[in-house]
Amino acid sequence: MKKQRIIGVFDSGVGGLTVMKEILEQVLDVRIVYFGDTARVPYGNRSREELIRFGEEIVTFLIGQGAEVIVVACNSSSATALPFLRERFDVPMIGMVEPGARYAVEKTIAGRIGLIATETTVRSKAYSGAVSRALAKGSLPKDSTLRESWQHGEQPIALVKAQGCPLFVPLIEAGLAESEQALGIAKTYLAPLKAAGVDTLILGCTHYPFLEPVLNEILGEDVLIVDPAKAVVKELENLLKHLDEWERSGLLESPPALGKKPWRVRYYVSGDPELFRQVGNTLLQEPIGQVEQVVLGE
Known part of the structure; x- marks a missing residue:
């Protein structure tokens, strides 16, 4: 056995x-x-x-x-x-960072990757570097159109916007992940990411998957949420x-x-x-x- x-x-x-x-x-x-x-x-x-x-x-x-x-x-x-x-x-x-970055690179269809995370993670710029390393080591989008465009230097693939979300973890630790309060705060945090036109969003904190119903409601079907x-x-x-x-x-x-x-x-x-x-x-x-x-x- x-x-x-x-x-x-x-x-x-x-x-x-x-x-x-x-x-x-x-x-x-x-x-x-x-x-x-x-x-x-x-x-x-x-x-x-x-x-x-x-x-x-x-x-x-x-x-x-x-x-x-x-x-x-x-x-x-x-x-x-x-x-x-x-x-x-x-x-x-x-x-969490390197696997999550590779996964986002594989899943993006427009090359515009976003990140929500704690302020410490955002300041570290760890995910931005990890996305670049993933591409350098051979990780490529599964979407053939984007893959070919990137390989010909026509379409960049990068982490275009990282947003710190300091209130998310206390909300989740308090059991308020599905509250109206969480929805209101999430709308504020996600606004810059929507403005940046991200097509793929990395959940850069292991607490955040508990907020997926709220995030999906705000972002809609056009943004893929990536759980590392x-x-x-x-x-x-x-x-x-x-x-x-x-x-x-x-x-x-x-x-x-x-x-x-x-x-x-x-x-x-x-x-x-x-x-x-x-x-x-x-x-x-x-x-x-x-x-x-x-x-x-x-």
């Missing part, structure tokens, strides 16, 4: 649940240890130094729980702290295949056998466990079991 690998997933709060859900639905032979840093949410106004320190603390905890792969299910951390964390720890890590979580799952699947190959070749030790008691997900938070469980249940529309509080950084 194939041993299930343990994946560590972390975010500033409930947003990473969107990534976790994609993983659970598409990757069967894994278990997940989820950490939501709810005592320090939001991350969108944090400095690079803070996000590196938070990331070190959380990754250390997740490795202690048996995690063999870390998914940084937070765009702010992916955009600023991930390169440092990869140098600091030996476990493979997957962030879908691309992250594909990258995770490829990584797990490599780990299995390395294990069979003797280059990697086999993962330890898990306990007899079955579990699929274990939830940990730095803040209020009950609030996380209540909001998570509402957003996922399925029950979250026990949530344990772990205080880091003391």
Whole structure:
């Protein structure tokens, strides 16, 4: 029987649940240890130094729980702290930015990509650079007309507008993703993107998929919404295949056998466990079991 690998997933709060859900639905032979840093949410106004320190603390905890792969299910951390964390720890890590940028390049039909994200992610310009790198490394639009126009230098493909949305995460963490308040704020944030004529919109924060009904209502059918979580799952699947190959070749030790008691997900938070469980249940529309509080950084 194939041993299930343990994946560590972390975010500033409930947003990473969107990534976790994609993983659970598409990757069967894994278990997940989820950490939501709810005592320090939001991350969108944090400095690079803070996000590196938070990331070190959380990754250390997740490795202690048996995690063999870390998914940084937070765009702010992916955009600023991930390169440092990869140098600091030996476990493979997957962030949100590079997979999300590649996915947007493949999906755009007019070459005008937009981004909504936290202010930290927007300031980092990580997605703009990642779009350019995706094209340089051979990722191309599936739309043949745009692909050929770009290859002949006739049509640019770029991130043309990035919009910071600082109020989105607090709204979602408060369970107000489908409220009239969220709709009004979203209209304000999306106006510059509509004016820029974007045809593809990257959700540059793992909280934002919970707002998709609101975003679709405002943007209409002409703008494709890209959730990087879908691309992250594909990258995770490829990584797990490599780990299995390395294990069979003797280059990697086999993962330890898990306990007899079955579990699929274990939830940990730095803040209020009950609030996380209540909001998570509402957003996922399925029950979250026990949530344990772990205080880091003391």
